[in-house]
Every structure is written in structure tokens, then in C-alpha cells.
Amino acid sequence: MIDGTSAFLEGVVRTATPLALAALGETVTERSGIINIGLEGSIIAGALGAVVGAGYGGVWAGFAFAAVCGCAVAAIFALFAVTLRADQIISGTAVTLLALGGTGTLYRILYGSAGAALNTPTLDPTPIPLLSQLPVVGRALFVQPSITYVLYVLVPVVTWWTYRTHAGLGLRAIGENPAAAIAAGIRARKVQFLAVLFGGLLGGVSGGTLVLAQAGTFVEGMSAGRGFIAIAIVVLGRWNPLGAALAAVVFGAASALQFFFQASGSNLPYQLFLAFPYVLTLLALAATRGRTNSPAALGRQDFEQ
Amino acid sequence: MSDVALELASITKRFGGLTALDGASLQARRGTVHALLGENGAGKTTLMRIAFGMLRPDSGSIIVDGRNRSFASPNDAISAGIGMVHQHFTLVPAMTVAENIALGGRGRFRPAQVRDAILALSERTGLAVDPSARIEDLPTGAQQRVEILKALSRDAKILILDEPTAVLTPTESRELLQRARELVRNGGTAILITHKLRDALEFADDITVLRRGSTVWTGGAAEATEEALVAAMLGGERVNAEMEPAGRTTTDRSTTVLSLENVCVRDVNGVERLRSVSLAVHAGEIVGIAGVEGNGQHELLRVLAGRMHISSGEVRIPTVVGFIPEDRHRDALIQDFSLRDNVALLGAGTRRGVVSWTAIASQTRELIRDYDVRASDELTSVRTLSGGNQQKLVVGREIEGSQTALVAENPSRGLDVQATAAVHARILAARDAGMAVVIYSSDLDEVLALAERIVAVHAGNVTEPPREYEAIGRAMLGLPVT
């Protein structure tokens, strides 16, 4: 029983990792007042980038190139949403469509339309000495692909940066009242642009995780709406980096449920489990009423600079 | 060290086709309070925004302490020792006083350290604040103190105050201006942007007058006379600045048109904005609302105009009440629609079937003619109209649309002298025609010029003080009137 729980928890953390990475990045982006619907595009771009990068230089090169690709897609979005100040919702949607179509096209061109399985190196779980021996949580938390450990480090670092540095303070101020931040001498547009890039970078890494720590290959559309789910996770986590990580675990559990039920031989249609994370997103957004505690200037186009 | 702390020489600034500043100049001497006087739209705020690095001038120079400077952003101006207290506070409501004052710093953010620094500064300047309080929980006067402390904490030697008394009661205003005089005694310089003559004459050492973007008068406050300043501010158009309410006609004032009985209004967070308010407005009279922003007048006006739901109590108003909101760009007009389409907004909520565009078009042409709206025709976009013409269109639409009641909120905001006079004339004409009129302005002088009855709002409560400056001031503060 303990073994089964442990295995389930391990699956939860594994599934939650890409969601947490993307949500962490999006938290920073939204704290600066920008809502990046194009995050999904960064994830899928990162996934393809991971395959390409890993093919040339191994797993970590894959992650690095995934980050670059995610960043590049986010840069297009930032150009529209921050520089041009176009509507963020429609710009983000367009960027996501561009990335989805673009990765599909590039994949077929680079690897053939048959979509053959590839020899992409993947990350095996790496147990951390001592910690992995802990009962129940040991296996769940500390026997994971190394990218999860990167996440463990990122969360406290990003949290510290957001609340204990002037840069983080300035970022938060832009998201609440851009005029105040500008009057205090902060270059709002520059900070927002960088915040979007950071979110895209982590989105790319998230996509890389899907490939290099899970699927081992690229499939068109494999991001499967995780970018949008990440945005819901940000809301659930109340725009707090730690909260986002915890909320991601909840969604990870929802996704991992399908393996749990299949293993126990349930008769329920598998589509129900596939649909569950999306339904959960709707329920979660409705429950948190989507708007409380959000940065006051989130999504605003006219930031007066 | 030069005698002149800040000099702005021949500043020109254009926004698209509009020339906001045309060779404006100012010389503020060290250790003085310098008043920058001018009507709405004269360019005062624009000039000071350039001094604070929020805007770049098209030509002209900024000289601080004898050195020519160029500011790419407020950061540069702050480094040069210039601080600005904005008319609309640039504070983050959800953050604390400490976080707001610390904003713009570098490196690690240590809340405890910031707190101690603020308390020390508070003591030195006599401006008391609680560093851990959230801005949104503080009253306006306290928020302004935070704004000032924010500027002073960045070692501002030249402090620019943009219409600081606009959000204060008469008593608070005096206090603030006296404090400004104390600040400059230690060698600092204060520039006071204001359109109030009296404040300038009483508290400033030197005065510069802007009109239509140029400097038209400059000199010591001691040598200035009210007449000379008024002439400089208004130029050729002599409009009676201090009006008594225009003579009433013999319209029946006993019919109650707008009636509120024990009305309570709660906002989205459940906070009570209006507490058991009772008010009656009659046909043929103008009731003026006096109050500092945030005390409930926003809600009161909208309840009277039928634009807001109440939590309890009784509201009796006509089906259609004309409403002239403060933010006409956002609330009264759809900028990208034509004049005709904006007039079509009248009654759009309940209209059925087909829109009779020809009828509305001719209605619009009539409005354009009767209300002197300068527009090519009814099909041009409203965005192309000047602020004054947009407001005239709104005033016309609302008056003609209701015929029985009119509620106006800061109707002359952002308008020049001529447009203001036109709008005021229309409001008086509406009253003469038997409409019930309610007017609110953050400028008490404007309210007194138009209204015969004054109602003061404070913390959601409404009182009716005698029509006299001091009494009204006390009522606005919630103090007993006698």
C-alpha cells in the first residue's frame, strides 16, 4: 500500500514538474502586469527545441536550446503586447497558433512526415543520497529526473527575488500601478519585456521536460493545453511563486489519476481522465473567481509610457 | 552655487498636431516657493513633467543649479535632485507605505531598514505616516504625505507639487502650503502648480503665469495684483471668474424631481459608501455637492442619475436623467464612433427593433448647431473633436435627452476658459428651463459659482451647511458647522 502510494506520488511530482516550471515563469510575467496566452507556444517550441538540441549535444544541450526556443516565441509575443501594446489576449492566441503550426511544419520538414520515433536521449530519475531514503516522500520527491531538482531550487530563488529585492518590488509595482512605477524611475516596458522573456524561457524548459524527462520524442501538439492550465495554476497559486508550485502539484495529481485508475482496472472511459485536467481548470478558476488578489493592472494595455 | 535652482528655458513640446508648450520659461530661485499659475490646459503639468523627465522637450533647455541637463527618464531627474508630487497619486494601493517609498531603489530590499529610515525622515520633516500601513487604507491627506516623503527620501532639493490642494479640504490645504514654506526655509526649492490665484499670492515668493503654453507673466508675489494675474491667465477673453449664481427666473421650485430617502450603498467589497442619505432636488434649482474625492460623491451622483444600484432605501427619479460623468473619454463617449453614433447611445439600452439612423442623424445635426459643437459633420469620429467640443456634445445630448434632470460631475475638467463658460451657461440654462440640476466639482469655487444650495459629503454622510466657505469646509471634514 505504501509502495503504491509512493509510486503514485512519484508520478504526481513527475507530471507536476512541467506544469510548475511553466506556472513559475508565468507568475513572474503576470506580476509585471502581462498575461501571456502565448505560453502554450513557448512550451511546444521548447519541446521541439529539446529534440533538436538533444540530437546535437545531449540532454542538457536539449534543455538549453528548449529554453532559447521558448524565449524566442515569447519575444514575438512581447513585441506585440509590450512594445506595440496590442491586446494581450489576441496577441497571445496568435503566437500560440503560430508556434503550434510552426513546430508541426518544422518537425515534418526536419524529421519526415511519418513522424518516426527518434533516438532522443532522456533523463533517468536520479536519486539524491540520504533524502531518497525517507519513507514515502523520499521516493516521491527525491528520485526524480534532475530537472525536477532544478525546479526545487528555482522556486525559493524566484520567491526570494520577488519579495526581497528592489527589482522584484519594482516588478510587482508595475503589475499593480504602472504609473507609480514609472514615476519612481522604473523602466516599465523594459522590465515587462524581460518578465515575458523569463516566462517564455521557463515555458521552453517545461516543453523540454515533456520530451527529455517524459515522452522521449516529439509529437505535434504535445503541449496539450498545458500553457493554459499553467495560467489557471498561477491564479490558484495567487500569483505567488510558491503557491504556483503547490497548485501545480494539485494538477499533477489530477493528471496522474488516470494511471492510478487504469492500474486498478477501472472500466471508466480513458477520455474521462484525459479531459479531467481541463475540467479541473474550469472548476479551479470558477472557485477562485479568477480575479481576487490579481495584480491590479494585469492585462492592461495603456500603461502610459 | 547659482541663485537659480531650476531654470526651464524656451521649452517647446508638441503632441501630434497640438502644441502644448510654445517657448515656456521658468526660473525658480533657491529657498523660495515658486507658483506656476495658469488655467486648465495652459501647459503647467506638461512643463513640469518635462522637468521631471517624464517627457522630452522638442526644444529648449533644463538647467539645474547652473548645469544644463537632459533627462531620459524620471530616474535622471531624481538623480539631479528633483522630486515630484503628482496630482493623481503615483502610489500602489495594495502595497504598504514602506514599499511605496522604497520603490525605485536598488539591490536587496530590507523592510526593517526602510521602516527605520522612514520614521527618521518623518520626524525630521514633521510628516507623520505609519510605514506598515497599506496605501488603500489611508485617507487622502495621509496618502499625500506619503507622496511627499517619497520625493524627499530620494534627496529632492527641488520639490514640484502638482495641484496639491485639489484633493484636500480648505483646512488641509492651508496646512500643506504652510509646510511647503517650512521646507524651503532649509534651502530647498518648491514649485507649486496651481490654478488658484489666492494660494499663489498667499504662499508663494515668485509667480510665473502660463497661458496657451507660453510664459506671459513672471515676477515676485509681493508686486503681483489679482487683476494683473487674472489678466495674464485669461488674456483677451474677460470672463467673470468669480460669479455669483445667475439670476433665477420664476420657475416653480416646489416640485421634487430627484428624491433619495435613507439610501445606503455598498461597493463590491461590502464597504459602505453612502450611509442613510436623504436628499431632495427640486425643479428649477441647482444643488452643488462639495466634498473631497473619495467621500461618497461618486456614488451619490450615480445614484441620483440612476446609474448605480442601492443596497437599501428609496430612490425616486425620472426614467431618464441626464448624466455628465467626469471621465467623458471613458464613460460618456465612444471615441471611435461618430457623433451620430454617440447620440444614438441615448436610450440605446431600451430601444427596440430597428435604429432610425436618419432621425438620429438630424437630431445630431440639431445638437451640433444648438450647442455650438465645432465638427465637420455628424459622421466624423468623435475623437477628432477637441475636449471642449466633446463636452458640449455630451452636455447637449444629456440635456436634450432628459429635459427634467441633470447630474454633472466635474463638467469643466480639462476644458479651457471658453469651453468652461459655455458649459456653465448651458447648465444655468437647464436650470432656468425648469430642470433639476446637481453639480459636483472638486473645485469648490466652481460649485459656489453655479449652485444656490450646497450639500457637503463626508465619509458617506450628507449635510447641508450654510452657503459660506468656512462652514462648507468644516462640513467637508465632518466637523460641526458652528
Next chain:
Amino acid sequence: MTETMAFVVDMLVHATPLLITGLAVAIAFRAGVWNIGADGQFIAGATAAAWVGVSAPPEIGWLALIIALIAGVLAGAIWAALAAWLRSRFGVLEVISTIMLNFVATYGASFLVRGPLQEPTHVYPQTAGIVDGAHMPILVAGTRLHWGFVIALVLAVVAWWVMKYSATGFRVRASGVNPFAARSAGLIDVSRVTAVAFVVSGAIAGMAGAIEVSGVTFALYENISPGYGYTAIAVALLAGLNTLGVIGTGILFGALETAAGAMQRNIGIPSTTASVIEAIVILVVIAIAQLRANRVTGTA
């Protein structure tokens, strides 16, 4: 039939779902509602129509088609109403909720065609063919071009007239451009107007799905929508959200998709290139509109 004519027929057949979903999206966007869920609403409509199509008794004849279309409209409306309710009651961003519902619709259809609605031999993930009475009549004899195209044109013209001349249309337009002024100056019930527009948008997208099943596929299968709801965004934006203009852009994109399919078959260029082009079109339209708006308001 000449090759050009074959291309034109293909183009118009392809254009029909794009035109109708483009119309649905245009109406929603005009009301200020970001309905990215036209795909899900399309699938809902197609599913409902297919269900009617395979269950209808042969005696009712062409009544089956009418009922199928109505079912499609209702299904699409309900699918949109879910998101509309979440938006007005809970403040849930409709762009996220509609996309989530797209996924749910896809999985729902997948479940149905592999389960309860699967064709009798239980081999293929699709429904049985719909009865003859549910088939959309052919417009040009000997071709695939069906009356659904005419319905699309009629819908577009009706929508154009409503937007321009009816009181409701004015309320929708005002609410979409400036809900504050609409509320304050026009005394328009903005939340009701936008909710209705949202549901109507879904109903139209549902109709598109029903027409596709009754006119082209004659059954329901997985991937009944190859992303029509997303292409519809490009169709709507390129037409400047003009409900008459979507006729033109719908046909244009129909041509694009037909050509893309041909290119993949003949030259091997992936058909996903069409999606890339569509996304670029959206971005270019946004950029031009925003640059123009920035110039007008004098902002940098």
C-alpha cells in the same frame, strides 16, 4: 468538370465551415468576447447533428435535416453558454475556458465515436452514416457543393444587417468597443448583451458543425474539425470583424486550405504551413491596427 471548376468547388466546400465559424467569431469579438472556443462549439454541433442523423427514423424524410441543424445550433449554443456563465458569474477569462472546453469537446466526441455512437461493426472510430433524410441537398448537380454554402451566405448577410440597423446590433457594437460608455451613457445592460452575443456565437459555430456533417462528412469521426475554430479567428480578423467581409475572407482561406492540401499531396509541403500563414495573418492584422491606433492617440 474542368480543373478550375473542381478547384472552385473544393474551395467553396472548404470555405463553408470557415465562413460560418468566422462569422461566429466575428460576432463574439465585436461584442468584446474572446470566443476561442468555436472549435469546441463546432464539434458539439457536429455531434448533435450526427446523433440526430443516425437516430432519425426514415419516415420523417427531410425533416431529419431540419432537426439535425436545430440540434447543432442548440448544442453549440449550450457549449458556449457554459463559458458565458463561467465568465459572468465567476469572472473566468473566456479565452481560457473556451480553450479548455475545446479539449473537453474533442475528448467527448472521441468517447462517443468509440463507444455509444460507434458504427455497428465497431471497427472504426466513427458513427454510422446519417440517414438520407439528413443529407444536405446538393447545390450544383454532379458536385460536392451543397446548400450549406448558401445558408452561410444568408447568415452573413442577416448578421450584417442586424449589426448595422437593429437596436440589438448597436448595443452589441457599443458594448464591445466601450462597455463603460455603453453602460453609463447608453444604459445598456452590457453583461446581458455580451452573454447573449457569446451564446449566439456558439450557436452559429454549432450550425457550422451540423452543416459539415450533413453536407460533407455524413458521419461523425474524431478530428471532425481540423482547427476550423482557430482559422476562424484569422478569417474574422482579416475581415476587420465585418460580418459581410467574412464572406470574402472565408472564401480566401478556403482557397488557402484547398491549395495547402494539394501542395502536401503533390509537393510534400506540410499542410500545417496553412496554420502558420493564418497565424501570421492574424499577427500582421493586429500589428497594423495597433500601429494605426497608437498614431491616433499620439502614444509612442
